[in-house]
Amino acid sequence: MAVRIIVDSASDVSQATAKEWGITVVPLKVRFGDDEYQDGKTLSNTEFYERLIETDVVPKTSQIPPAEYIDEFENAVEAGDEVVCLVLSSGVSGCFQSATIASSDFEDKIHLVDTRQFSLSYYILVEYAVRLRDEGKSAAEIAEAIENAKSRAKVLSVFDTLEYLKAGGRLSSTAAFVGNVLSIKPVITITDGVVEVIGKARGSKNGNNILNQTIDKVGGIDFSMPICFGYTGLSDDMLQKYIRDGKDIYEGKLDELKVVSVGATIGTYAGPGAIAVAFFMNE
Numbered sequence: 207m208a209v210r211i212i213v214d215s216a217s218d219v220s221q222a223t224a225k226e227w228g229i230t231v232v233p234l235k236v237r238f239g240d241d242e243y244q245d246g247k248t249l250s251n252t253e254f255y256e257r258l259i260e261t262d263v264v265p266k267t268s269q270i271p272p273a274e275y276i277d278e279f280e281n282a283v284e285a286g287d288e289v290v291c292l293v294l295s296s297g298v299s300g301c302f303q304s305a306t307i308a309s310s311d312f313e314d315k316i317h318l319v320d321t322r323q324f325s326l327s328y329y330i331l332v333e334y335a336v337r338l339r340d341e342g343k344s345a346a347e348i349a350e351a352i353e354n355a356k357s358r359a360k361v362l363s364v365f366d367t368l369e370y371l372k373a374g375g376r377l378s379s380t381a382a383f384v385g386n387v388l389s390i391k392p393v394i395t396i397t398d399g400v401v402e403v404i405g406k407a408r409g410s411k412n413g414n415n416i417l418n419q420t421i422d423k424v425g426g427i428d429f430s431m432p433i434c435f436g437y438t439g440l441s442d443d444m445l446q447k448y449i450r451d452g453k454d455i456y457e458g459k460l461d462e463l464k465v466v467s468v469g470a471t472i473g474t475y476a477g478p479g480a481i482a483v484a485f486f487m488n489e
Contacts, residue, residue, distance in 0.1 A: 209288055215469060218468055219231050245267065251467045290335060291317065297399030302320045317349035319356070338351055364481055434483075438481075
């Protein structure tokens with residue numbers, strides 16, 4: 207019996223990577239005004255950021271309905287597979303509720319995990335699940351391992367601008383104006399499934415320093431586990447600067463580290479120019 211891993215597009219696993227890993231990515235919906243797209247499928251990250259930059263319309267993302275999960279679960283079960291379904295944090299979306307409703311008719315064949323993560327920290331959990339599957343672990347064993355590991359997954363990000371947080375209703379206009387005048391860049395993480403601001407940097411160099419200081423504070427990176435870098439927008443220039451500045455942390459590891467384009471789920475609020483690193487904290 208094969209193990210089928212099903213995730214959603216908030217993991218920032220591209221359709222190309224999904225094909226390489228042999229997993230299924232169910233897309234969230236992205237809406238620009240009256241135009242609706244499937245995240246990462248009918249709207250690429252490049253197209254998303256081009257539209258985000260060129261238009262004043264604030265994009266919206268919407269959860270995956272139960273019917274779409276049912277379709278994926280039925281396909282897997284009919285093929286004789288057992289399913290591990292990793293879902294973005296229930297703290298920011300109703301997707302886990304949709305997946306729970308959808309799984310109710312499949313008895314014990316579907317193993318659901320509320321990752322309590324999204325974007326890159328979700329990505330590295332998916333990569334870990336793929337590793338476990340390739341080692342021959344069962345769906346139940348993979349789900350248990352992800353449950354045990356998810357609290358160690360950490361993402362740290364520096365946003366380049368406050369404008370998109372303001373546009374998305376996550377920040378007041380006054381705070382955004384003052385922040386942009388002072389070149390303040392928020393340093394973001396995910397804590398218990400929701401976004402938390404852990405610092406405010408004056409300029410990108412200060413932001414990079416805060417990222418590296420925070421890595422030290424949480425006990426450092428477990429390099430035996432998946433790790434990746436990410437960026438929003440059309441260029442990874444700011445990310446490459448961070449990597450150069452942090453070479454002492456990543457010395458000897460850079461050749462094996464992935465760089466991921468962050469999609470609409472976070473990009474809607476981060477805007478272009480954000481950078482991030484996701485890793486498992488040392489035990």
